[in-house]
Amino acid sequence: MELRNVRRLTGVGITPYDVVADGPGEHLGLPGSTATLVVDLADGLVLSAENRTGRTTFRCCIAGIHLRPVTIHHNGLQRGVQLDLSPTAVHAIFGMPASEISSDMVELAQVDTAFARDLHERLAETPPDDRAVVCADMLAGIEADAEIPYDAHAAWETIARRRGDITVSELVELSGWSARHLTKLFTAEFGIGPKQAARLIRFDTARELLEAGRNAGDVAAECGYADQSHMSREFTELTGYSPRGLMKRRSEEFG
Template sequence: MSGLTITPYRIVGGRPGTHAGLPSPTVTLVIDLGTGLTLSTDDDAPRTFRAALGGMHLRPVTIHHDGTQVGVQLDLAPAAVRTLFGLPPGELFGRNLALADLAPGLAGRLYDDLGAAEPDTRAARCAALLTAAPRYRAPADDDAARIWQFLARRRGRVTVAELVDRSGWSARKLSALFAAEYGMGLKQAARLFRFDHARRRLETGAPIAEVAADCGYADQAHLTREVHDFTGLPPAAFLAARAAEFAGATQS
């Protein structure tokens, strides 16, 4: 199936703590093969999941752990969400829910089969299970999908006026079509794509001024405000917190 990335993980021997599930332009599915995945947000108290489906969001999700995490993470593009679940990703926006509530058969197969698989075969096994899963023929609105793809290609470096010109719709009509499909406005989506690209650059050690210029921010202060909006921390503190996640743990 196209439009997804499968990442098995095994983190052991760390100190109990938290780490941030950051906003990104994908829907996240996590099959936890340990003691459960415990998530919280500013609006929701901690809840523990065996298989969690997290919609796109604009604020970080807090992941609580005891120093060990084992499982498989899938990052789903919007089209893959429609193929697997038959609904627009906008219906999941800002939500964390149990996969069993949406697709109980798939949730059971993923949990049981991945738990029984050898660690180095989990990615292939997960791909096979998804290939065999029922497919929904529920394509997105063509205009909304084209705008999303353009945003992805441009990594958010585009104005709402440009998007409206490309669509042929009025700003109000395009905004309504887009929000119905993706759960957020055009400007929010552009900011999300741009932040996702900038965050990855910052995590490689690129200088903040260079990242700001390359990613289309007005200046370093503009990037600093955006990082704070999406992570709750200014860039230096955010990078320090990321580096400290799972301190002392072995990751594979």
């Protein structure tokens, strides 16, 4: 399920999941241009990351926009709901810029205790097929009165429309601001600069096309990479895997 422009909640993806595997395992939480909220309804969401020592267990985890993958560890049972939140949705729902949780993972209760409690309690009592509707209703009921910085979000939306295939100099020309001022506004709101945002959005686009079965050379050209080798280097830097290696790993994780 996807919400668009419901009380300014532009770009909210809601994915309930119930996965029973043959045994314990792990899978990658990939870098991307959205924040991720996971409400775990099983034994806890167990995560590890390069910037953290050991593993951390969450009940309701919100992870900000990040440039490196995290690892999800499971005991064979995964049950809950994942929400992918655009930066605009993060600001509208929680009244704070996405930069406040950039490259981090925290319990939602640290951000909004009442909402975290209500969300988990409602979903725990909800049949699997109705979880997406319950989430959507709860989000739509939020009084989104936060003032969202127009210039920063206009720049983000421009990058998103271009699917990351845009330069900082083009953004500067479109915005009317200097590169220094635009980057300052942008980083304050999102925790990353325009160039990093374009990189993540382009990666998101390329990954989705590859997962849909598109040819790697065609995807590289369509997404504005210099060539297929350039795309491969970007994938490796962001995920630790080449495009082919990442597709193979994901097919093994979820196949």
